[in-house]
Amino acid sequence: xxxxxxxxxxxxxxxxxxxxxxxxxxxxxxxxxxxxxxxxxxxxxxxxxxxxxxxxxxxxxxxxxxxxxxxxxxxxxxxxxxxxxxxxxxxxxxxxxxxxxxxxxxxxxxxxxxxxxxxxxxxxxxxxxxxxxxxxxxxxxxxxxxxxxxxxxxxxxxxxxxxxxxxxxxxxxxxxxxxxxxxxxxxxxxxxxxxxxxxxxxxxxxxxxxxxxxxxxxxxxxxxxxxxxxxxxxxxxxxxxxxxxxxxxxxxxxxxxxxxxxxxxxxxxxxxxxxxxxxxxxxxxxxxxxxxxxxxxxxxxx
Amino acid sequence: xxxxxxxxxxxxxxxxxxxxxxxxxxxxxxxxxxxxxxxxxxxxxxxxxxxxxxxxxxxxxxxxxxxxxxxxxxxxxxxxxxxxxxxxxxxxxxxxxxxxxxxxxxxxxxxxxxxxxxxxxxxxxxxxxxxxxxxxxxxxxxxxxxxxxxxxxxxxxxxxxxxxxxxxxxxxxxxxxxxxxxxxxxxxxxxxxxxxxxxxxxxxxxxx
Ligand code: SF4
Numbered sequence: 001x002x003x004x005x006x007x008x009x010x011x012x013x014x015x016x017x018x019x020x021x022x023x024x025x026x027x028x029x030x031x032x033x034x035x036x037x038x039x040x041x042x043x044x045x046x047x048x049x050x051x052x053x054x055x056x057x058x059x060x061x062x063x064x065x066x067x068x069x070x071x072x073x074x075x076x077x078x079x080x081x082x083x084x085x086x087x088x089x090x091x092x093x094x095x096x097x098x099x100x101x102x103x104x105x106x107x108x109x110x111x112x113x114x115x116x117x118x119x120x121x122x123x124x125x126x127x128x129x130x131x132x133x134x135x136x137x138x139x140x141x142x143x144x145x146x147x148x149x150x151x152x153x154x155x156x157x158x159x160x161x162x163x164x165x166x167x168x169x170x171x172x173x174x175x176x177x178x179x180x181x182x183x184x185x186x187x188x189x190x191x192x193x194x195x196x197x198x199x200x201x202x203x204x205x206x207x208x209x210x211x212x213x214x215x216x217x218x219x220x221x222x223x224x225x226x227x228x229x230x231x232x233x234x235x236x237x238x239x240x241x242x243x244x245x246x247x248x249x250x251x252x253x254x255x256x257x258x259x260x261x262x263x264x265x266x267x268x269x270x271x272x273x274x275x276x277x278x279x280x281x282x283x284x285x286x287x288x289x290x291x292x293x294x295x296x297x298x299x300x301x302x
Numbered sequence: 303x304x305x306x307x308x309x310x311x312x313x314x315x316x317x318x319x320x321x322x323x324x325x326x327x328x329x330x331x332x333x334x335x336x337x338x339x340x341x342x343x344x345x346x347x348x349x350x351x352x353x354x355x356x357x358x359x360x361x362x363x364x365x366x367x368x369x370x371x372x373x374x375x376x377x378x379x380x381x382x383x384x385x386x387x388x389x390x391x392x393x394x395x396x397x398x399x400x401x402x403x404x405x406x407x408x409x410x411x412x413x414x415x416x417x418x419x420x421x422x423x424x425x426x427x428x429x430x431x432x433x434x435x436x437x438x439x440x441x442x443x444x445x446x447x448x449x450x451x452x453x454x455x456x457x458x459x460x461x462x463x464x465x466x467x468x469x470x471x472x473x474x475x476x477x478x479x480x481x482x483x484x485x486x487x488x489x490x491x492x493x494x495x496x497x498x499x500x501x502x503x504x505x506x507x508x509x510x
Binding site: 235 | 306433442
């Protein structure tokens, strides 16, 4: 074990996520803006693009709700820093980014009505750790807005009615929420054995980039069909109609129990702030996602 | 939808200013916007109820449903870092009374408001408009200066009443006008009908 300290690396990583919208979302909104014919929807998309650019230029949070931090850590069995230390160093970096105003303190004790003031608290950040072969560390981070969680739904279906209920659940969740989760939304959908499994998978699915299809052809078809159907709702940006209600649908599944068919839906807003970093055993790091970032006074995708 | 009409308005707003606005119009506001969320609504109504004077006359001003992210500069002045709208529906139970007692002419928030507010807007001549949900950096950019802040110690940063001087704050889309028309109510009904049809079609697509 070495004394490798990753705090500085994590600090830059979190700051990038808070102020730099991911490339896939920026591009999708930009393309939609160019194609949109509904004049009010078009003004909304333009405002969103302007917002992303100002956040980048001025290094400010993209949205004032800077969300709850969710972490997925894949740690190589030969990576030189222990998982407990990785988590501690990440948490320190998170506190620092919050203190400097890039994240709003969003962690509230539900029993004692107290805001911890630094985005940490019981089970927050919410962390999944997975040991993997190799000597690298991969960290996935999503800072998830409160309102964007609102339409999320769990349905425990019978297997015979499984796919019928899946279709119903997804359409109803988005139709009922209207403008509240700040559409255009990204929708994570999962089916599997148990309630926790499908909610977890549906949330993790939101990490996949827009436009990428599931490798399984049946799963890919589910994504495509649900996306097509959702965009026929014509809720549009902030509820003003037009062709873009959902940026994408991301589907995943686990094997199920013969008697169960759990359906999980987790939604996210246009301001889905997420990214991936990979760290090598010598401490060098590389971003695996591209973001809108300030380079030599100009905002570029890097 | 045809081209949207665009208005550039300055506060204080008059009855005439807001009466010409219709659902779907786009407005850019220059002047004074005052923030209030749940707690601030309660506070302001309590002060009025007790017969005391409010620290600021709200007549003709724009009320903004917003809990901003602010930080103090080294010289002691405030910097607004992000200031997008919060969900307006949380204020529905007190908004009609608020409009009547304060004389605000425009309310800005996100997601729309309900029937009681729409009725009060018709009666007292006021409009409701939304600012793009989530666009907190854009909003902060249009805020030129923090003029004042009230009840900061008592309510805390997001809930305090912030007085912002704004320039071309927008795009704001009118969704309740002075005729009492409520865009989101109609839109949600439409979406519900569409959802039924879409589900029916989707049932014919084989997933298994
Ligand atoms: S739903 Fe997303 S964009 Fe809207 S306020 Fe919440 S975090 Fe911001």
